[in-house]
Amino acid sequence: MRIATWNVNSITSRLPRLLAWLESSGTDVLCVQELKCGAEAFPDGPLRDLGYEAAAHGTGRWNGVAVISRVGLTDVVTGLPGQPAYEGTVEPRAVSAVCGGVKVWSVYVPNGREVGHPHYAYKLEWLGALREAVAADAAAGTPFAVLGDYNIAPTDEDVWDIGQFENATHVTAPEREALTALRGTGLSDVVPRPLKYDHPFTYWDYRMLGFPKNKGMRIDLVYGNAPFAGAVRDSYVDREERKGKGASDHAPVVVDLDLAADGG
Numbered sequence: 401m402r403i404a405t406w407n408v409n410s411i412t413s414r415l416p417r418l419l420a421w422l423e424s425s426g427t428d429v430l431c432v433q434e435l436k437c438g439a440e441a442f443p444d445g446p447l448r449d450l451g452y453e454a455a456a457h458g459t460g461r462w463n464g465v466a467v468i469s470r471v472g473l474t475d476v477v478t479g480l481p482g483q484p485a486y487e488g489t490v491e492p493r494a495v496s497a498v499c500g501g502v503k504v505w506s507v508y509v510p511n512g513r514e515v516g517h518p519h520y521a522y523k524l525e526w527l528g529a530l531r532e533a534v535a536a537d538a539a540a541g542t543p544f545a546v547l548g549d550y551n552i553a554p555t556d557e558d559v560w561d562i563g564q565f566e567n568a569t570h571v572t573a574p575e576r577e578a579l580t581a582l583r584g585t586g587l588s589d590v591v592p593r594p595l596k597y598d599h600p601f602t603y604w605d606y607r608m609l610g611f612p613k614n615k616g617m618r619i620d621l622v623y624g625n626a627p628f629a630g631a632v633r634d635s636y637v638d639r640e641e642r643k644g645k646g647a648s649d650h651a652p653v654v655v656d657l658d659l660a661a662d663g664g
Contacts, residue, residue: 401428403654405548411435416646422450429469465493479495502543523569530546552619588629635653
C-alpha cells in the first residue's frame, strides 16, 4: 500500500496537478492539508472518476484537511476530539479514517506565527490535544499513523540554516518537546534522514527563490505506531512535484507499506 501526505495549499488551485499526481504515483491513500475550500467546493466528482473516495473537513478559509482513498474509507471522524478553539472558532485541522486496514489521521498543526503570540500558545495546546486523541490508537496492535503538516522541524538539520531561525517558531524547544511527547504515545518518525539526498526538505517558501536555493524545511511528517513502522518498505519526498508552474509550496511525502510482512 502506498500512503502519502501533501499540503496542497488550495485543492482548487492544485486540482489538475493533484489528479495527475495520484495517477502517476499510484498512491492508495493521500492525506491532504490546507484545502482552502468548504464541503460544497470539494472535488468529489473528479476524484471519484479516478476511483477515489474522500472524507473532507473544511470551511473554505485557510485550513481544511482530507483523507483520499481508493482502498476503502470507513470509521471517519472529522475534527480532533478535545481540540481547542482559537478566537472562538474550532478550526478544521484534523480528520481520520480507516483505509485498507490502516487507520490514518490527516492533520494540519497550527503555524504558531510568532513566539509569544496567542497562536503559538494555541499551537502547543492543539498538539497536546492531538497527543491525547491518538494515544489509544498509537498503542494498538493494528497499523496507525498521523500524517500531515506539523509546522515543526524536528531537529536543527531539518531546516536549511538554523542560524536563520533565532527566536522563530517551528524550531523552539516547547514545539519539539510536544513532538517528543507525541512520539511517547508509541509513534515514531517513519521517514528517516537521509533518504536519497542529504536534506529531504518538504517545504520551500515561494519567496526569494526558496526552492531553487534549497532553503527548505522538513515539516511534513509521518508518525506511525510499531505495526505501521514495521511494515514500511520505502519512503521518499517527491521533490519533482514542487517544481514548475502552479506547484504547492510543499512536496508530497510518500511511504510504501508491505502489510503482508510480519514487521520483523
